[in-house]
Structures are given as C-alpha cells and as structure tokens.
Amino acid sequence: MKRSYFSLIVALLMVTSLFVVDVAAESWGQFRGESGAGVSSSDNLPTRWGDDKVAWSVDLPGQGNSSPAVNSKAVYVTSQTKDLGLHVLAFSRTDGKPLWAKKVGAGKLAATGPANLYAHRHNAATPSPIVDDSSVWAFFGSGLLVCLDAQTGELNWEVDMVKEYGAYDITFGMGATPRRLGDKIFVTCMTKGASYVVALQARTGQLVWKHDRRFPAKDDGPDAYSTPLLINVAGKPQLVVTGCDHINAYDPATGDQLWYSPGLQIQSPYGRVIASPVADSGVVIGTSANPGGGGLGHIMAWKLGEKGDIQESVLWRHAKSTPDSSTPIALNGLLFTLADNGVASCLDIKTGEVKWVKRLTTGTSYASLVTGGGNIYAQGINGTTVVFRADTEGKVITTNKLEGQFYSTPALSDDTIFLRAYERLVAVRK
Numbered sequence: 423m424k425r426s427y428f429s430l431i432v433a434l435l436m437v438t439s440l441f442v443v444d445v446a447a448e449s450w451g452q453f454r455g456e457s458g459a460g461v462s463s464s465d466n467l468p469t470r471w472g473d474d475k476v477a478w479s480v481d482l483p484g485q486g487n488s489s490p491a492v493n494s495k496a497v498y499v500t501s502q503t504k505d506l507g508l509h510v511l512a513f514s515r516t517d518g519k520p521l522w523a524k525k526v527g528a529g530k531l532a533a534t535g536p537a538n539l540y541a542h543r544h545n546a547a548t549p550s551p552i553v554d555d556s557s558v559w560a561f562f563g564s565g566l567l568v569c570l571d572a573q574t575g576e577l578n579w580e581v582d583m584v585k586e587y588g589a590y591d592i593t594f595g596m597g598a599t600p601r602r603l604g605d606k607i608f609v610t611c612m613t614k615g616a617s618y619v620v621a622l623q624a625r626t627g628q629l630v631w632k633h634d635r636r637f638p639a640k641d642d643g644p645d646a647y648s649t650p651l652l653i654n655v656a657g658k659p660q661l662v663v664t665g666c667d668h669i670n671a672y673d674p675a676t677g678d679q680l681w682y683s684p685g686l687q688i689q690s691p692y693g694r695v696i697a698s699p700v701a702d703s704g705v706v707i708g709t710s711a712n713p714g715g716g717g718l719g720h721i722m723a724w725k726l727g728e729k730g731d732i733q734e735s736v737l738w739r740h741a742k743s744t745p746d747s748s749t750p751i752a753l754n755g756l757l758f759t760l761a762d763n764g765v766a767s768c769l770d771i772k773t774g775e776v777k778w779v780k781r782l783t784t785g786t787s788y789a790s791l792v793t794g795g796g797n798i799y800a801q802g803i804n805g806t807t808v809v810f811r812a813d814t815e816g817k818v819i820t821t822n823k824l825e826g827q828f829y830s831t832p833a834l835s836d837d838t839i840f841l842r843a844y845e846r847l848v849a850v851r852k
Contacts (some may be wrong), residue, residue: 423607424740426554427732428434430700434644435436435534437831442685446757446772447800448462448463448464448835449492449493449494449553449554449555449600449789449832449835450490450834450835450837451491451492451493451554451602452463452490452491452493452552452553452599452601452696452832452839453487453491453550453551453599453649453790454489454649454672454749454790454831455603455792455834456651456652456699457651457653457743457818458646458649458650458652458700458749459591459600459624459651459700459701459752460531460572460700460749460751460790460791460792460831461751461753461792461793461794462792462793462794462795462834462835463794464794464795464834464835464836464837465794465795465796466795466836466837466852467761467794467795467797467834467837467838467839467852468837468850468851468852469548469552469819469837469841469852470820471609471768471822471824471850471851472621472823472824473823473824473825475850476620476824476848476849476850477517477518477619477838477849477850477851478517478518478727478790478848478849479503479518479651479846479847479848479849480518480847481804481826481845481846481848482499482501482511482514482845483503483509483511483523484501484502484504484507484845485501485502485547485634485845486500486501486502486545486547486550486842486844487543487544487545487547487755487829487830487842487844488500488501488547488548488549488550488551488599488830488842488843489550489557489599489830489831489832489842490506490550490830490832490833490840490842491550491552491553491833492515492553492833492835492839492840493552493553493554493555493572493659494532494555495514495515495555495572495573496512496514496515496553496572496849497512497513497514497515497522497550497833497840497849498510498512498513498551498553498558498560498572499511499842499847500513500547500549500551500560500562500639500793501533501547502545502546502562505528505839506528506529506530506546507525507527507528507735508526508527508529508547508562508566509523509525509526509547509566510523510524510526510558510560510570510575511523511549512558512572512575513847514629514661514681515838515840515849516529518847521616522574522575522666522817523575524570524575524577525563526560526568526577526580527564527565527566527568527572527580528560528564529546529562529563529564529565530543530546530563530564531544531546531563531564531594531595531596532564532584532590532591532592532595532596533591533592533593533594533595534591534593534838535593535594535595537582537753539594539623540565540594540595541842542596543634543788543827543829544562544594544595544829545563545595545683546562546563546595546840547562547563547599548562549596549597549598549599549600550565550599550649550682550718550830551851552602552607554572554759555572555620555755556571556573556826557569557570557571557578557602557624557800558570558571558572559602559607560611561599561600563585563595563596563597564596565580565582565583565584565585565590565596566580566582566583566664566816567580567581567582567583567600567607567609567622567627567698568580568581569625569627570603570756571626572677573851576768578625579626579627579723580627581622581627582749583609583611585615586610586843587616587620587632588615588616588617588618588689589611589615589616590611590615590616591613591614591615591616591697592612592613592614593642593645593694594647595613596613596817597647597696598610598611598612598646598647598648598649599649600650600660601649601651601652602624603652603659603661603674603780604624605623605624605625606621606622606623606624606630606674606746606798607621607622607623607624607760608620608622608650608661608674608734609646609709610623610635610646610649610650610663610665610836611620612615612633612644612646612648612663612665612666612695613645614637614643614644617634617635617636617644618632618634618635618636618678619632619633619650619668619672620632620633620820621674621677627630630680631676632677633672633677635663635665635670635794636666636727637666637667637668637670637682637684638684639666639667639668639669639687640691640744640797641690641693642662642691642692642693642694643667643688643693643694644664644665644666645665645694645695646695646696647694647747648663648665648695648696648697648698648749649694649698649749649791650662650663650698650699650729651671651698651699651700651701651706652674653671653701653706653726654728655726656727658673658849659673660672660674660742661673661674662678662699662701662706663699663739664686664695664697664698664699664709664710665694665695666695667684667685667686667687667693668682668683668684669682669683669685669686669687669699669706669722670682670683670725674852680729680793681728681729681730681731682731682732683724683731683732683733683736684729684733684734685708685720685722685736685739686709686710686722687706687710687731688710688711688712688719688720688721690712692712692734693710693712693719694710694711695708695709695710695711696711696746696792697709697745697746697748697749697790698745698749700749700750700751700752700757701726701752701754702750702752702753702755702756702757702771703771703772703774703790704725704727704756705723705724705725705726705737705770706724706726706770706837707721707722707723707750707752707757707772708720708721708722709721709722709744709749709750709759710722711744711745711746711747712746718839719741719744719745719746720739720744720850721738721740721741721744721745721757721769722736722738722739722740722741722751723737723738723757723758723771723772723774724737725735725737736752737772737773737774738773739773740769741777742767743759743761743763743767743833744759745759745760745761745762745814746761746762746788746791747762747788747789747790748761748788748791748829749790750790750791751793751812753793753797753812754774754812755770755771755816756768756769756770756771756777756812756848757769757770757771757832758791758793758798758811758816759791759813760782760791760800761787762779762786762787762788763786763787763796764777764780764782764783764784764785764786764787764802765780765781765782766781766782766800766810766816767777767779768814768816770834777816778815778816780803780816782800782808782810782818783802783821784800784801784802784804784806785802785803785806785807785808786802786803786804786805787800787801787802787803788803789801789802789828789829789830789831789832790831792831792832792833792834794834795806795812795813796811796812797809797810797811797819798810798811799810799832799834799839801828801831801841802826802828803824803827803829804823804827804828805822805823805824805826805827805840805843806821806822806823806827807821807822807824807836808820808822808831809821822850824841824843824848826841826843826844826845826846826848827843827844828841828842828843828844829844830842830843837851837852838850838851839851851852
C-alpha cells in the first residue's frame with residue numbers, strides 16, 4: 423500500500439501514542455548498522471519482493487539519498503526540499519505511518535564540481551542519520567548537525583560544523599556520514615579546505631576532542647565521502663577512517679592516532695575515497711575509487727594489530743572491478759565487493775585470492791552491500807536488488823525490482839528491509 427506523505431500529516435495531530443512496537447525489535451541505528459560492518463544478526467530477512475508485495479511504501483517530501491536508520495520503534499530518513507529546507511522524518515516501522523516531520527534548517531552543498539555530475543543524485547541530505555530509542559542525530563552536507571528527540575522531533579541541540587571548524591572545499595560537496603559509539607558522535611571532514619576528525623558529546627554537542635587530519639594528497643585526493651568504521655583490536659575499540667589517500671585509526675576515547683598507512687592514491691586527478699573501510703579476521707580493508715579509469719581503483723588489505731606507520735603490514739592489493747561508491751562486506755574470512763557497473767567479486771580477505779567474479783543484473787550500483795541470514799543484498803540504481811549467498815560460490819538466490827531511483831543503502835532489521843529511493847521509503851517484510 424502506498425501513502426502520500428502530505429495526505430497523512432493531518433493524522434499526526436490525532437496521534438497520542440506515537441510508538442507502539444515490540445521494544446525487542448532489532449535496531450539498525452546507523453549507516454550499515456551500529457559499527458558500519460553492514461551485517462545483520464537476523465536470520466528472518468526477506469529475499470523476494472516487488473512493488474505489489476511490499477509491507478508499505480510512503481512518498482517523501484523533497485529528495486535525498488540518506489540511508490534509513492531504525493530503532494525499536496521507528497525508521498528515520500532526511501530530505502531536502504526545493505526551497506533548500508533540511509528535514510528529518512520519522513515513520514512507524516510497522517506500517518509506514520508518518521510520526522513526525524521536523525524542518526531543522528536550510529542550506530545547500532558547497533561543491534566546486536560540475537553540477538550535472540552530481541545534482542541528480544546528491545544533495546545536502548546525503549549523509550545518513552543516527553538513532554537510538556531516545557535521540558536521533560542528523561548531519562547535512564551544509565555542515566548542520568542536529569540532535570532531536572526520537573519520539574517527538576523536538577530539537578535538543580545543533581552545531582554549525584562549518585562555522586565552528588572551517589569551510590569545506592570539496593568537489594562534489596560534503597557527503598560523509600558520522601558514526602556513534604556510546605556517548606560520542608564522530609564526524610569526519612576530509613576536504614581541500616577543512617580536514618579533521620572530531621568527537622562530540624552525543625547529548626550536548628560539546629567538543630570532546632579534535633584531531634586535524636591532513637595527509638599528503640593532490641588533485642581530488644584530499645576529498646573523501648566515506649564513513650568511519652568501528653572495530654575492536656585486542657579488546658579495545660578503534661575508529662578507522664579512509665580518505666586523503668590514507669587509512670588510519672583513532673582511539674575513540676582520546677582521539678590519539680593509533681596507526682596509519684598511505685597507499686590509496688590513484689594515478690588520476692579524479693581519484694578519491696567514497697567507500698568506507700571494513701574489517702574481518704584480523705584484516706582491515708581500504709578502497710579508493712578511480713572514476714573514468716575503467717574500474718581500476720585500489721582495494722588494499724592491512725594486517726591489524728600494529729602501531730604507528732603500518733605500510734609494511736600491507737597484505738595484498740587488488741585493482742580490478744573495484745568499487746566506486748559501494749562499501750564491501752567482510753565476513754567469515756571473505757571480502758565481497760560490488761563495482762559501480764554491477765560486477766561483484768569475492769576474495770579471500772587474508773590473501774586476496776579471487777574466489778569468483780560475476781556480473782549481477784543490478785545495472786549501475788552505488789549502494790553499499792549489506793548482509794544477513796547468510797545472504798548479501800546488492801541494490802542497483804534502477805531498483806533491482808540481487809540477493810546472493812555470502813560464500814565462495816555466490817549463488818544468486820533471487821532478483822527483485824522496485825520502481826524508483828535507489829542510491830542509498832538498505833537497512834536490515836528483524837524480518838524487514840527498509841529501502842530508500844530518492845523520493846520514497848519502502849519496507850519489504852518476510
């Protein structure tokens with residue numbers, strides 16, 4: 423069933439109890455899950471759907487490609503309207519009923535690149551929100567970061583990151599999504615202008631620490647659109663960041679740099695990092711894109727556990743059918759990747775040995791891979807999702823089709839997959 427967003431707004435005034443959902447529901451509160459690994463613990467996710475077999479579908483005001491964030495009660499996205507208004511939207515995860523909508527500001531991307539290369543798929547509502555059961559944090563490409571009450575949409579605090587920490591100078595505009603761990607929100611900024619990693623108090627927005635991040639890079643190399651990854655090494659958390667032709671990690675508590683390595687530079691003036699890092703089996707993976715270079719970017723693997731300069735800990739490099747925007751899946755000793763032309767690959771994460779390569783029927787793909795129940799979900803721009811096994815054979819299970827343009831990454835929670843098109847939000851349920 424499909425609802426117009428605006429036809430249901432009046433119903434919001436009649437709602438006295440906004441959230442009536444099982445509190446034990448699995449959360450997917452950040453981009454690619456809580457750590458950024460893209461792995462759901464659910465074994466009950468759907469593998470087959472179509473426009474005539476969705477749980478619900480709701481039109482959104484404005485456009486955006488932020489991925490859905492899900493807590494135990496609701497699903498949240500951001501959007502930008504034609505008047506440049508920046509909005510945070512909450513919907514019932516059960517039936518898609520709008521719960522609240524909050525305009526938090528207005529603004530547009532500061533982008534130096536040609537608009538025809540990005541304006542149809544990227545605006546200030548590209549970064550994805552973060553949510554728990556009490557608060558939702560939303561970052562926009564204009565530099566606005568807000569914290570709202572998750573149940574009512576009331577503003578708790580806001581920070582203008584550009585005003586506080588410096589202006590962006592990035593070819594296609596700020597698109598990085600923050601990451602949260604406990605009482606801290608981590609915001610990465612990697613541009614030719616301001617370039618840093620900061621930790622802010624999640625409940626107040628106050629600065630905890632700031633680490634300037636400026637590695638040697640030229641042309642578009644200083645620009646990055648990636649999201650940090652949270653990992654544990656020897657029982658201690660690390661915040662892993664890729665961009666500016668380098669990969670490095672910070673102590674989330676103090677901001678101290680733990681290790682770093684170069685190697686992600688591309689022999690092209692257009693090389694930059696979009697895909698986020700992933701890790702598994704004591705190995706961390708960084709990916710850099712080479713638009714216009716025939717998919718010959720870099721996938722690189724480093725052994726975890728070293729400190730300082732770890733460039734001698736490079737395990738392998740791979741430079742064929744590499745992703746542009748799609749973050750890989752690292753799972754059970756295997757690495758699964760998706761190039762923007764729909765070519766998927768499976769590699770041994772410790773050796774780089776190629777297990778298989780196949781062209782999926784997704785068409786052009788920018789969404790990151792996600793996995794649950796032993797399956798991997800690959801989403802194409804045209805609404806085609808290919809589901810294949812997360813193993814050394816990669817057998818395709820199903821191919822599904824929805825109408826719309828899908829650049830964002832699906833969210834997986836319990837028995838439901840939330841998919842966000844440019845102007846609508848869809849839930850498919852087993």
